[in-house]
Amino acid sequence: MxxxxxxxxxxxxxxxxxxxxxxxxxxxxxxxxxxxxxxxxxxxxxxxxxxxxxxxxxxxxxxxxxxxxxxxxxxxxxxxxxxxxxxxxxxxxxxxxxxxxxxxxxxxxxxxxxxxxxxxxxxxxxxxxxxxxxxxxxxxxxxxxxxESDYPFELTKELFSMQDYTRTIFGMLGRSNNFVRALLEYVIENPHLFESHKEARIRFLMRRLNYEGGYKIIPSLSVSEIKKLINKYKNITEEITD
Known part of the structure; x- marks a missing residue:
C-alpha cells in the first residue's frame, strides 16, 4: 500500500x-x-x-x-x-x-x-x-x-472530447455535479443538434445558462430541471453557426 x-x-x-x-x-x-x-x-x-x-x-x-x-x-x-x-x-x-x-x-x-x-x-x-x-x-x-450507468464513464468521455467543456463549464458555473451532468447528458441525447458547430453551440448555451444564473440558483436544480432549462433554447441553438 x-x-x-x-x-x-x-x-x-x-x-x-x-x-x-x-x-x-x-x-x-x-x-x-x-x-x-x-x-x-x-x-x-x-x-x-x-x-x-x-x-x-x-x-x-x-x-x-x-x-x-x-x-x-x-x-x-x-x-x-x-x-x-x-x-x-x-x-x-x-x-x-x-x-x-x-x-x-x-x-x-x-x-x-x-x-x-x-x-x-x-x-x-x-x-x-x-x-x-x-x-x-x-x-x-x-x-x-x-x-448507476452501464457505462459509468460515458459523461466523462464526452467531457474530455472537447476543450471548451473544461474551460467553460467549470469556469462559469463552478463545480456543480447536477449542472455538469445535465449539460453533458443533453448533448449526448441530442446528437443531431450538435453534429455541426458543436463548440459554438456549447458556448452559446453556456452564455445563456450563465445569464439564467442571475435569476435562478442553477446548481440547486435537479438534472431534469436543468435539462428542461437548456431545452428552452433548442430552436435558437440550431441556428448557431459560429
Missing amino acids: ERIKVFTTTFLDQLGQRLQSKEIINGYVEGRAPNYSNSDTKDTLIEIDVFPKLAADKEEFENAQILYESMRDIDRTMASDQRLWAWLAHVPFMEYMAKRWPVADQHEEKRAAYIVNHWFVKTQTSSSYMRHGIAMLWWGAYMTYNS
Whole structure:
C-alpha cells in the first residue's frame, strides 16, 4: 500500500518564491521536481494499492478514468486541498507531467507562469483546478462518474472530447455535479443538434445558462430541471453557426 501525501504550506510558499530561479525552472525543463525532504510533506489518511501509470500519449479521458478508479476514496474536501495536487504533480506523477506539459516548449519568459498553472492550484477557483495537470483529470471524472450507468464513464468521455467543456463549464458555473451532468447528458441525447458547430453551440448555451444564473440558483436544480432549462433554447441553438 502507498500513502497519499500533501506538501506543507510552508514548503509550497518557499517553492513559489523560488520559481523565479532559473535553476529551479531548468529542473522542470529537464523533467525533475525540486528537491524536498520528508519534513516538507504530511501523510493523509488515504492509502492506495499503487499509484496508477498515466501516459502522455493517451487521451485525457483515458487518464482521467485510470486516475479516478485508483483514487476514488478522495472526498470533495480533500480534493479541494491545493497542497494535495502540488504533491501529486511533483512526486508520483512528475514523469507524466513533464511529458504532458513540457516546459521546454514554452518561451523562457513564460515558463514560470506555465509551471504555476499546471503544477500548482494557486486559487480556490474552478478554473484553477481545471488548469492543473492532475486535478483536471480527477475532478473531471468525479463530476461526471455515474455509478448507476452501464457505462459509468460515458459523461466523462464526452467531457474530455472537447476543450471548451473544461474551460467553460467549470469556469462559469463552478463545480456543480447536477449542472455538469445535465449539460453533458443533453448533448449526448441530442446528437443531431450538435453534429455541426458543436463548440459554438456549447458556448452559446453556456452564455445563456450563465445569464439564467442571475435569476435562478442553477446548481440547486435537479438534472431534469436543468435539462428542461437548456431545452428552452433548442430552436435558437440550431441556428448557431459560429
